[in-house]
Amino acid sequence: MILLGFSTATLAQAPLDLPSSFVIEADKASYADIADLVVISPLIVDVTVRKVRKLPTEQAAGVPTSLERVLVEADVMALIRGEGGITxxxxxxxxxxxxxxGKIPKIEKQRMYLFGRQVAGRPGEVQLARPNALALFSANNDALVRAITKEAxxxxxxxRIASVSSAFHSAGTVLGEGETQIFVKTDNDQPLSLTILSRPGQQKIWAVSTAEVIDASATAPQRFTLLWYRLAxxxxxxxxxxxxEGASKADTARAQADYSFVIESLGPCGRNR
Known part of the structure; x- marks a missing residue:
């Protein structure tokens, strides 16, 4: 895995007449929008567009009339993520x-991030992870891309969370005391569980554990981290x-209330795309 550093100094870019659903804007990116692309992209490259060439109709079969298919050539400013280097x-x-x-905006000289993968056996060719797997360069986007990639x-x-597999609530010895444990299934069966503690006269607290044995020192995840993003x-x-599991109606209601507390504590996901 390669993570290269570079200066973030760059010329101001002219605004593009493009919807944010197509490219993540320089000043409005959310953590989730960037993370959505980072976690599915084995290749992340910071580039400056050099040349754009429209493709003939026969090479753009199936492309809606609202879109124009082009071949883009770009100079690599930095390789953020990728095995084996890049041309x-x-x-x-x-x-x-x-x-x-019916025209397309001029994107020549625009600096942006590409999220995707290298095409096997074709050096220098990149396949985007999604048709809109692009983000314009800015200091804010640079910080987000690098921080999320470092964690990823x-x-x-x-x-990625697949489902909630099970939960149970244990009432305490005094009124208002209790503990709820919630076990979460991920796409690779990584251990993940939530613990919510309630005590009379105290604020409810919760924590997330990523170990096989629940970690007594675990805490809630910090906002705008990869773990927070996966949960939120x-x-x-x-x-x-x-x-x-095996609960009375009252215990089920307590477990559901504790789960809602976690969701509220996490806050909105913030995904805009």
Whole structure:
């Protein structure tokens, strides 16, 4: 895995007449929008567009009339993520939305991030992870891309949540005391559990553990980290009653209330795309 540093100094870019659904803007990116692309992209490259060439109709079969398929050549400013390096110049196909006049904006000289993968056996060719897997360069976007990538490449990086597998609530010895444990299934069966503690006269607290044995020193995740993103964007909004094991109606209700407390504490996912 390669993470290269570079100066963030750059010329101011002219605003593009493109919807934010197509490219993440320089000054309005959310953590979730960037993370959505980082976690699915084995290649992340900071580039400056050098040349854009419209493709003939026969090479753009199936492209909606609202889009223009082009071949983009770009100079690599930095390789953020990728195995085996990257060529100094890359090429990629892009379907650009047309404006009201049927024209596409000029993106030459624009600095942006590409999220995708290298095409096997074709050095310098990049396939975008999604048709809109682009983000304009800015100091804010640079910080987000690098911070999220640094977490995502770790061996124990938080993984995509598949479902809530089970939960149970244990009442305490005094009124108002109790503990709820919720076990979460991830796409690679990484251990993940939530613990919510209630004590009379004290504020309810919760923590997340990523170990096989629940860590007594675990805490709630810091906002705008990869673990926070996985939880805030991946957990269902409510705890299904059938996931609460061997509980009375009262205990099920407590477990569901504790789960709602976690969701409220995490706050909105913040995904805009």
């Amino acid at each position: 100094p110049r890359v090429r990629f196909l892009l379907d650009i939305p047309k404006n009201a006049k 490449v770790q061996v124990n990086a938080a993984r 964007c991946g957990l269902p909004r409510a705890l299904p009653a059938d996931r609460v």
